[in-house]
Amino acid sequence: MDKIRVRGGKQLQGILHVSGAKNAVLPAMAASLLTSEPIVLENSPQVRDVSTMIRVLQRMGALEPQREGSRLTLRVPKIASAEAPYELVKTMRASVLVLGPLLARCGEARVSLPGGCAIGARPVNLHIMALQKLGARIEVEHGYMVAEGRELKGADISFDSKTVTGTENLMMAATRAQGRTVLRNVAQEPEIEDLAELLNRMGAKVSGAGTEIIVIDGVDELHGAVHPVIPDRIEAGTFLMAAAITRSAVKVENCRPNHLDAVLEKLRDVGVRMEVGPSAIQVVPDGPLRPGNLVTLPYPGFPTDLQAQYMALATQAGGSSLITESIFENRFMHVGELRRMGAHIDIDAHFAVVHGPTPLTGAQVMATDLRASASLIVAGLLAEGETIIDRAYHIDRGYERIEEKLQKVGADIQRIH
Numbered sequence: 456m457d458k459i460r461v462r463g464g465k466q467l468q469g470i471l472h473v474s475g476a477k478n479a480v481l482p483a484m485a486a487s488l489l490t491s492e493p494i495v496l497e498n499s500p501q502v503r504d505v506s507t508m509i510r511v512l513q514r515m516g517a518l519e520p521q522r523e524g525s526r527l528t529l530r531v532p533k534i535a536s537a538e539a540p541y542e543l544v545k546t547m548r549a550s551v552l553v554l555g556p557l558l559a560r561c562g563e564a565r566v567s568l569p570g571g572c573a574i575g576a577r578p579v580n581l582h583i584m585a586l587q588k589l590g591a592r593i594e595v596e597h598g599y600m601v602a603e604g605r606e607l608k609g610a611d612i613s614f615d616s617k618t619v620t621g622t623e624n625l626m627m628a629a630t631r632a633q634g635r636t637v638l639r640n641v642a643q644e645p646e647i648e649d650l651a652e653l654l655n656r657m658g659a660k661v662s663g664a665g666t667e668i669i670v671i672d673g674v675d676e677l678h679g680a681v682h683p684v685i686p687d688r689i690e691a692g693t694f695l696m697a698a699a700i701t702r703s704a705v706k707v708e709n710c711r712p713n714h715l716d717a718v719l720e721k722l723r724d725v726g727v728r729m730e731v732g733p734s735a736i737q738v739v740p741d742g743p744l745r746p747g748n749l750v751t752l753p754y755p756g757f758p759t760d761l762q763a764q765y766m767a768l769a770t771q772a773g774g775s776s777l778i779t780e781s782i783f784e785n786r787f788m789h790v791g792e793l794r795r796m797g798a799h800i801d802i803d804a805h806f807a808v809v810h811g812p813t814p815l816t817g818a819q820v821m822a823t824d825l826r827a828s829a830s831l832i833v834a835g836l837l838a839e840g841e842t843i844i845d846r847a848y849h850i851d852r853g854y855e856r857i858e859e860k861l862q863k864v865g866a867d868i869q870r871i872h
């Protein structure tokens with residue numbers, strides 16, 4: 456099993472290029488199930504979750520995908536099997552995103568329930584509730600959601616709470632339902648807007664994505680399309696934290712700063728100086744870091760997927776920062792590992808108090824999930840000595856060649872096979 460070794464204490468310099476967004480390309484790939492024509496996804500990241508989604512789609516009848524660099528072409532001429540098996544879904548919860556498109560395309564689906572994961576129970580009751588409102592019959596049997604819905608009908612649906620993939624599943628299911636669907640209290644993440652853009656390129660009628668109400672007028676057929684996937688705002692945020700913690704003059708390029716408003720505001724509040732352009736953010740090393748309280752929230756609030764990386768940064772602030780994780784009930788797995796590196800953090804349920812500044816020292820640590828592993832790299836870049844991060848496969852799920860990118864700006868980081 457691969458490990459990542461980081462020798463810290465070096466200032467970084469240069470340009471960090473951001474790849475396409477994992478959480479935008481996965482629903483876009485699922486959308487290829489909605490038509491028999493080719494879907495071309497440009498700026499598609501080469502991360503492990505993309506490979507897993509390809510295997511899920513191939514199980515359903517997708518042809519061998521074509522890949523030219525970051526250009527990925529998918530085609531599902533016909534649905535050979537409407538089943539997403541447990542052995543794939545358990546490795547990537549986002550596989551649940553095939554449920555809506557399968558129902559829309561062939562009126563049936565058998566999708567393994569994702570089960571819990573390191574960061575929380577993560578039920579899919581909201582997905583099921585909303586699809587049932589479109590007229591689908593969904594039973595849970597032997598760990599699978601068995602769904603049937605040959606004539607989905609548009610409906611007015613309110614989500615009890617915001618769900619990103621739940622919103623995406625319903626958008627895709629409603630594109631070919633009869634009549635109008637109105638989705639209320641939906642998630643507003645940029646990845647949702649990006650999916651709506653792709654669906655409209657395929658001939659769908661989706662409006663309001665990015666707001667709290669999305670309206671979809673069903674159509675009979677969808678066709679092929681070419682779509683540029685948005686840059687990964689979480690990768691961009693991770694790079695900003697890496698530059699800030701090492702006091703480095705790094706430019707984060709090919710990103711969308713307007714997708715990072717809450718993150719940039721928080722970083723400025725704690726003393727990180729940045730020059731922001733239309734598609735790049737230049738970090739300018741400056742004075743000491745200040746403490747800053749943080750609450751993770753649905754977009755446009757501060758993303759939970761950057762909480763762990765921010766926590767690593769807060770270990771260097773001149774005082775205590777209170778971090779409240781309001782999205783997932785178990786997203787502090789990185790705290791134990793950061794403490795092994797010398798961090799002083801108290802946790803109580805959803806709350807963590809990070810006391811700083813504390814000198815970090817390299818240690819052997821364990822990655823527990825994707826973003827926790829990113830926070831250990833951020834901490835390792837500053838820590839005195841060597842940090843060995845075990846279970847590096849977690850990082851590969853959502854970061855494209857992260858150690859090569861960081862090496863380019865002078866980081867002493869390697870993969871140990």
Ligand code: EPZ
Nearest residue numbers: 478549577578579580581582617618619620760782783825
């Ligand atoms: C998406 O997960 C992202 N994944 C996650 O990124 C991200 O952390 C999360 O949104 C929140 O921003 C993808 O886009 C593939 P939710 P998702 O449904 O859609 C509860 C990463 O690191 N809930 O918005 O699964 C749920 O338990 C990953 O890249 C229900 O109770 O998240 C959570 O507490 C991790 N019932 C909250 O809502 C439901 O049916 C938000 O979850 C659905 C969700």
